[in-house]
Amino acid sequence: MNILLWILYGLFLICLLIVLGVHPQLSSHSRFELKRRAKSGDEEAELLLKRHNLLRDLFSLQRVLAAVLLVLLSFIGIELFHWTLGLLISFIIALESGAVARMSFFQGYSQKLYESYEGKILLFMERHPYIFRAIRSVSPIPNDAYDIESKEELLEMVEQSGDVLKTHDKQLIVNGLTFNTMTVEKIMTPRSMIDSIAKDEILGPLVLDDLYKTGHSRLPVIDKDIDHVVGMLYIQDLLSLENKRSQRAGAVMEKRAFYIREDQTLDKALAAFLRTRHHLFIVVNEFRETVGLLSLEDVMEALLGRKIIDEFDAHEDLRKVAEHNPRGNNSPQTSKNI
Secondary structure: OHHHHHHHHHHHHHHHHHHHHOOOOOOOOOHHHHHHHHHOOOHHHHHHHHHHHHHHHHHHHHHHHHHHHHHHHHHHHHHHHHHHHHHHHHHHHHHHHHHHHOOHHHHHHHHHHHHHHHHHHHHHHHHOHHHHHHHOOOOOOOOOOOOOOOHHHHHHHHHOOHHHOOHHHHHHHHHHHHOOOOEHHHHOEEHHHOOOEEOOOEOOHHHHHHHHHOOOOEEEEEEOEEEEEEEEEEHHHHHHHOOOOOOEHHHHOEOOOOEEEOOOEHHHHHHHHHHHOOOEEEEEOOOOOEEEEEEHHHHHHHHHOOOOOOOOOOOOOHHHHHOOOOOOOOOOOOOOOO
16 A cells, blocks of 8 residues: 555656646747738647637646645655654645756756647647636736837837848838938038029020039029029929020029928928928028038938939938038138138
């Protein structure tokens, strides 16, 4: 009789260590991603999704089994070692069995054994939910809902997404998120890179040829210097002037010129483009001095994260070119050094 009790005692103790050594974990993928992969026929994702949905019941089952085994060990222990020693040994087992079960040897074997039968266990739990509703206890509830609390946190997630997102997709998301905080000053054509024409300039053959060579479809018309823009000259409107009597730029220009502050955000700039149906704004600072040009294409490039072939794309980085001040716009005739 004692031999049978010793065998049962050893078996129950081993079973307890195996039960406590099992540690089902949530997948690193979200529930949404698991559902997506399961729908595409991924069997592993389907199993992980089941585990995700039944994790609370798995923990409940583990607790119930551990409690039953501890009770059985206590009864057998009392029979083998009598009351005092039996209860003391059972108390020690209850305290230390979890730590022993987490040892790499026991836990590795327990987890491997569980994973080999996990599919069947989960299937049984799905078919008999009423059993597990009866034994369900307070346990960790799987929750992969991730509350993003700031735009900066979302930007960090995009940055750390690795190969999940292509480079262009990342850039598109980042640009969309920062679009309403990016200012005109960040993307405008700098002052020293602006091509312009004086309002008194005669549009003769040589001047027209020079205008075409700039590659721009529209140019600011200035009075004395770049700080006094009086209109816009559209190159396409000059085609009819080539075989006619030369005229001055001021006579054929569009007399409306639209201005925007350099500290204005791009979302407001885009709204202004749509409202005015204009394609080019003069960028000014707080003193109404011209500091650059902003085109609709500039704003769209900032939003899309890629270059659009446009009249201002002769150079990759206009700011580096602007350091050399090729147009001489930073030293107008009326300027004074203070």
